[in-house]
Amino acid sequence: MWDKIEVAVEKCAKNEMKQKPDPAHLGFGKYFTDHMFRMTWSREEGWHDAKICPYQNFSMDPAALVFHYAQAIFEGMKAFKNEDGQLYFFRPEKNFERMNDSAQRMCMPRFPVDQVIRALKALVYLERDWVPTEYGSALYMRPTMIAAQPALGVQPADLYYFYVILTPVGAYYKEGFNPTKIYVSDEYTRAAKGGVGNVKAAGNYAASIYMSEIAKKEGYSQVLWLDAKEHRYVEEVGTSNIFFKFKNELVTPELSGSILPGITRDSTLKLADSFGVKAVERPVSIDEVIAGAESGDLEEAFATGTAAVISPIGELFFKGKSYIVNENKVGALSERLYTELQEIQHGEREDPFKWVMKVN
Known part of the structure; x- marks a missing residue:
């Protein structure tokens, strides 16, 4: 072989x-x-x-x-x-x-x-x-x-x-680099620990279509998936990993066996750290997210993935109620991450991580 x-x-x-x-x-x-x-x-x-x-x-x-x-x-x-x-x-x-x-x-x-x-x-x-x-x-x-x-x-x-x-x-979302609206599902789940949620198997995406169509009919771009056991902890959003910028730290769910280890996720963690931003991988409950949106402690939320790179989130819909994030505006950290990742990818910025590979 x-x-x-x-x-x-x-x-x-x-x-x-x-x-x-x-x-x-x-x-x-x-x-x-x-x-x-x-x-x-x-x-x-x-x-x-x-x-x-x-x-x-x-x-x-x-x-x-x-x-x-x-x-x-x-x-x-x-x-x-x-x-x-x-x-x-x-x-x-x-x-x-x-x-x-x-x-x-x-x-x-x-x-x-x-x-x-x-x-x-x-x-x-x-x-x-x-x-x-x-x-x-x-x-x-x-x-x-x-x-x-x-x-x-x-x-x-x-x-x-x-x-x-x-x-x-071009842009993955029709909104382009503008805040998207996300539907939080507490009824259907994307994957369970011990399954294949941590690998890029085609069946994972087939299983997500039904709930995604429900969200789209309600006017939302993607589904925020919660854990399969308790429907309490945040896992992924649509086809991407998710990040939350609270006042004191940048948080993303830890890789616990049902979350895809995204390449852009890993790049975001390393790039944020180079900015001096405290980046943490830990369990994040939907209750913490909603409380942060209500109090203002949740300053930004965004998804990361190859297709969309960085996708800011401006609204979360959970249990019949909408919660606005950062006044539905693109956050400063989201914008900086998006810009610098794009510049590194296009060879327009110094690449201290040695991420880019020349083709010709």
């Missing part, structure tokens, strides 16, 4: 290349580039048939295990381009290390991180004209692994497909 993987390159014909979208109206996940990366794992051959090829459909058996037992994992990453045309990745090794952790938990094969990063560099360089340069935009990369063996019966597959597709993206 760990032998050098040879990557073939099959370029898309010029007359088959897609028209690139208007960079001012990218949205999120609407457009896909001309090429993708894919490789196959089988129990007999390990990882093989690695190639950069034209973006294409898969032909899969209706009995493929992924359709029946949800053996599927993925990651979310971004590539950035500055005004000089330099391309950057942001901590890609951390995403792929986490993906290997997800693979182990889901009984799927791990892969050589350094070799996959080299293949990803080649793919993004080939698609460099798709990388937007507008502030807040990026080329989003979606590595995915699925069980492709045709069989019925709950079991690890003997055949897997790994692939990476690329999409130029």
